Amino acid sequence: MNINTIGIIGAGNLGTRIGLQAAISGYQVNVYDIHEKSLNRSQSSMKKLVDHLTRSKQIVEEEGIQALGRIFFSQNLKETLQNVDLISESVTEDPDIKTKVWKEIGENAPMHTIFTTNTSYLLPSQFAQVSGRPEKFCAFHFHDVFYSRVVDIMPHAGTSTEIIGILEDLGRKLNQVPILIKKENSGYIFNTLLIAWIDAAGRLLTGEIAEVEAIDKSWMVNFGMSAGPFGILDNVGLDTAWHITTARRNPASRAFAALLKTYVDEGKLGTKSGEGFYTYPNPRYKHEDFLK
Amino acid sequence: MNINTIGIIGAGNLGTRIGLQAAISGYQVNVYDIHEKSLNRSQSSMKKLVDHLTRSKQIVEEEGIQALGRIFFSQNLKETLQNVDLISESVTEDPDIKTKVWKEIGENAPMHTIFTTNTSYLLPSQFAQVSGRPEKFCAFHFHDVFYSRVVDIMPHAGTSTEIIGILEDLGRKLNQVPILIKKENSGYIFNTLLIAWIDAAGRLLTGEIAEVEAIDKSWMVNFGMSAGPFGILDNVGLDTAWHITTARRNPASRAFAALLKTYVDEGKLGTKSGEGFYTYPNPRYKHEDFLK
Numbered sequence: 352m353n354i355n356t357i358g359i360i361g362a363g364n365l366g367t368r369i370g371l372q373a374a375i376s377g378y379q380v381n382v383y384d385i386h387e388k389s390l391n392r393s394q395s396s397m398k399k400l401v402d403h404l405t406r407s408k409q410i411v412e413e414e415g416i417q418a419l420g421r422i423f424f425s426q427n428l429k430e431t432l433q434n435v436d437l438i439s440e441s442v443t444e445d446p447d448i449k450t451k452v453w454k455e456i457g458e459n460a461p462m463h464t465i466f467t468t469n470t471s472y473l474l475p476s477q478f479a480q481v482s483g484r485p486e487k488f489c490a491f492h493f494h495d496v497f498y499s500r501v502v503d504i505m506p507h508a509g510t511s512t513e514i515i516g517i518l519e520d521l522g523r524k525l526n527q528v529p530i531l532i533k534k535e536n537s538g539y540i541f542n543t544l545l546i547a548w549i550d551a552a553g554r555l556l557t558g559e560i561a562e563v564e565a566i567d568k569s570w571m572v573n574f575g576m577s578a579g580p581f582g583i584l585d586n587v588g589l590d591t592a593w594h595i596t597t598a599r600r601n602p603a604s605r606a607f608a609a610l611l612k613t614y615v616d617e618g619k620l621g622t623k624s625g626e627g628f629y630t631y632p633n634p635r636y637k638h639e640d641f642l643k
Numbered sequence: 644m645n646i647n648t649i650g651i652i653g654a655g656n657l658g659t660r661i662g663l664q665a666a667i668s669g670y671q672v673n674v675y676d677i678h679e680k681s682l683n684r685s686q687s688s689m690k691k692l693v694d695h696l697t698r699s700k701q702i703v704e705e706e707g708i709q710a711l712g713r714i715f716f717s718q719n720l721k722e723t724l725q726n727v728d729l730i731s732e733s734v735t736e737d738p739d740i741k742t743k744v745w746k747e748i749g750e751n752a753p754m755h756t757i758f759t760t761n762t763s764y765l766l767p768s769q770f771a772q773v774s775g776r777p778e779k780f781c782a783f784h785f786h787d788v789f790y791s792r793v794v795d796i797m798p799h800a801g802t803s804t805e806i807i808g809i810l811e812d813l814g815r816k817l818n819q820v821p822i823l824i825k826k827e828n829s830g831y832i833f834n835t836l837l838i839a840w841i842d843a844a845g846r847l848l849t850g851e852i853a854e855v856e857a858i859d860k861s862w863m864v865n866f867g868m869s870a871g872p873f874g875i876l877d878n879v880g881l882d883t884a885w886h887i888t889t890a891r892r893n894p895a896s897r898a899f900a901a902l903l904k905t906y907v908d909e910g911k912l913g914t915k916s917g918e919g920f921y922t923y924p925n926p927r928y929k930h931e932d933f934l935k
Binding site: 494499500501503523528530531532533534536539540541543544546547548550551552554555558559560561562565566568569570572573574575576577580642643 | 786791792793795815820822823824825826828831832833835836838839840842843844846847850851852853854857858860861862864865866867868869872934935
């Protein structure tokens with residue numbers, strides 16, 4: 352099966368990035384959002400991203416111009432769905448909204464279209480039936496597209512194996528490393544590893560076993576990584592980290608969630624706010640003498 | 644306080660490496676072991692290590708020759724302890740043996756000597772009293788000295804703060820990054836992070852959520868590390884990993900321990916046996932196309 356046109360449903364941060372990468376990879380891209388404001392913001396974000404990718408020499412100027420020319424924005428779902436071979440849905444992580452959207456997509460998309468959801472926390476089986484084409488439905492989950500170039504492929508029990516092969520191939524064409532999850536699971540692979548690692552770092556900190564810098568150093572020296580758990584948390588955003596940690600039940604995670612909350616309440620959200628576990632733009636862990 | 648002579652008690656793999664690094668850093672080194680065979684093996688390992696460090700340009704030939712000239716081997720504990728300013732103990736991880744050794748050291752070492760244990764799993768407080776000098780007693784834990792250059796400093800409640808400062812300084816002179824643990828804790832910092840990360844990877848594998856390569860890839864791509872959890876496990880040794888995992892109580896760790904046991908029983912111990920989760924000397928995860 353040939354994929355020529357990709358439909359992006361939901362023009363938020365990730366929908367925007369997936370759509371732009373698809374256009375850079377040569378696909379025709381239709382971007383849909385219910386809000387005009389979101390479409391306008393998506394369009395201007397894409398231009399900024401193209402500038403950034405050009406400056407950092409990931410693409411040449413002409414590629415950027417051509418890519419932007421292949422993207423079509425619309426507030427009309429039926430119009431968006433015309434001729435799309437594959438849909439990537441990134442609407443709000445709300446089961447009711449996603450259910451409504453997938454029902455509408457199922458009723459209006461061409462019969463051959465492959466359905467993918469970019470959900471981070473929900474499961475593909477929650478929407479597969481309502482889409483009317485469970486065998487063509489799969490989670491296809493991006494991280495940030497341009498820097499963390501992982502795309503998770505998570506089928507539900509009814510996804511046809513043919514679809515999985517098509518998505519692996521498409522992932523590579525979109526400049527991502529496809530990671531196959533064998534069966535539906537709450538949480539993707541990288542996130543599962545990340546959360547366990549962060550949890551352990553949080554336990555060491557709240558248990559007053561060691562300081563932030565000592566914990567980060569121990570990992571950075573032994574594994575040659577450019578950041579440790581707290582440097583990574585600052586990048587993730589302490590508000591996001593708090594949201595994830597607060598949902599966990601064990602006492603150690605709760606203690607860490609409480610600590611994260613004190614940071615969030617003081618407006619210390621990490622890199623984006625200029626302060627988190629480190630201060631920015633020159634955090635200690637990036638100093639030359641940090642690993643000494 | 645000036646440290647000139649370091650006593651290494653126990654000439655196994657780590658004692659040998661710590662002793663050699665101390666000599667390279669300019670210290671006089673007395674190496675003690677109860678077995679003549681261990682001392683001979685230690686001496687020949689040091690020569691091989693010097694060759695290796697010279698070839699990989701970490702030291703020049705003359706430094707290696709001088710370092711080896713500063714090392715003295717003995718089966719006589721009293722002789723070894725003469726004039727030592729600091730002791731690094733790496734005998735077998737058996738509380739009874741360590742207790743006996745520390746009692747003897749306490750009775751025979753000069754009064755000013757600092758006492759450190761390189762224990763991986765036991766606590767400094769277990770031996771501080773019997774040494775007769777709890778205030779001078781601290782864990783000073785090396786990883787592998789030449790590649791993983793972390794040294795953990797873990798005081799017990801009675802360790803004097805002066806000793807901690809001396810050990811931080813010594814750690815840097817021994818070309819390590821000192822990591823301060825604020826209070827006694829079962830397990831060092833890096834190991835705590837590592838075990839949580841490996842446990843999560845094990846759960847994904849035994850839960851049949853994903854394959855070895857997918858799990859490793861997800862981490863390697865997103866964090867630019869040169870190996871993922873299963874590549875690291877092959878380096879640690881699946882026998883060692885099994886020993887650590889089998890001591891854990893939760894059902895997921897037990898399932899992973901059982902899987903590791905099947906590898907160990909087949910002689911698949913990782914890098915050192917030529918096969919583990921990958922096959923060596925050219926494991927898939929080091930191939931150019933692995934992250935594609």
